[in-house]
Amino acid sequence: ETGVTQTPRHLVMGMTNKKSLKCEQHLGHNAMYWYKQSAKKPLELMFVYNFKEQTENNSVPSRFSPECPNSSHLFLHLHTLQPEDSALYLCASSQDRDRGNGYTFGSGTRLTVV
Amino acid sequence: DQQVKQNSPSLSVQEGRISILNCDYTNSMFDYFLWYKKYPAEGPTFLISISSIKDKNEDGRFTVFLNKSAKHLSLHIVPSQPGDSAVYFCAASAGGSYIPTFGRGTSLIVHP
Numbered sequence: 001e002t003g004v005t006q007t008p009r010h011l012v013m014g015m016t017n018k019k020s021l022k023c024e025q026h027l028g029h030n031a032m033y034w035y036k037q038s039a040k041k042p043l044e045l046m047f048v049y050n051f052k053e054q055t056e057n058n059s060v061p062s063r064f065s066p067e068c069p070n071s072s073h074l075f076l077h078l079h080t081l082q083p084e085d086s087a088l089y090l091c092a093s094s095q096d097r098d099r100g101n102g103y104t105f106g107s108g109t110r111l112t113v114v
Numbered sequence: 115d116q117q118v119k120q121n122s123p124s125l126s127v128q129e130g131r132i133s134i135l136n137c138d139y140t141n142s143m144f145d146y147f148l149w150y151k152k153y154p155a156e157g158p159t160f161l162i163s164i165s166s167i168k169d170k171n172e173d174g175r176f177t178v179f180l181n182k183s184a185k186h187l188s189l190h191i192v193p194s195q196p197g198d199s200a201v202y203f204c205a206a207s208a209g210g211s212y213i214p215t216f217g218r219g220t221s222l223i224v225h226p
Binding site: 045097101 | 116123155156157158159163203205207212213214215217219
């Protein structure tokens with residue numbers, strides 16, 4: 001597979017559930033990102049990892065927990081979410097931290113919290 | 115407070131005509147600007163960028179104009195094609211942070 005792959009594509013979860021989103025890239029990139037796209041809101045940066053180290057946490061609530069075991073994989077662990085957390089969650093990668101012109105995005109996971 | 119604003123949620127244009135998508139920003143530290151394009155069920159893809167040292171950058175049918183004094187940029191698509199129908203995101207970054215800040219997006223529909 002090429003590019004950035006996100007699984008699952010769709011996820012419905014209850015507020016007491018625990019689930020994980022997965023992102024995988026085989027582009028040889030060293031930086032990986034989680035973004036959140038809510039309806040009628042800008043694309044919001046959540047977390048940045050560079051060489052497996054978290055370099056940015058954009059004031060994200062602790063019910064979202066990222067994990068980057070290696071430079072090819074990025075997870076977002078979810079627990080006790082709220083209905084307002086329903087959104088499209090996008091993963092991206094880039095060779096290194098760049099100005100945005102080198103980002104490759106995945107297709108996203110559409111999350112619905114019920 | 116939004117630092118990158120796309121005030122038009124949607125735009126409808128006839129095939130062959132010009133599409134103009136607008137973007138305003140508030141942070142005077144932004145010095146690099148980008149446009150991304152997103153089709154349904156796909157992730158955004160980089161389209162074109164411009165540095166603050168320029169006021170225009172062209173790539174085929176796509177041209178981005180930057181007006182620093184007005185803190186405004188625009189994307190022109192000429193001629194528009196039905197395949198251009200997508201959501202277009204404006205983004206901007208500052209030299210220190212590098213990570214782009216995105217707008218809400220504008221949905222462009224090009225009618226045959």
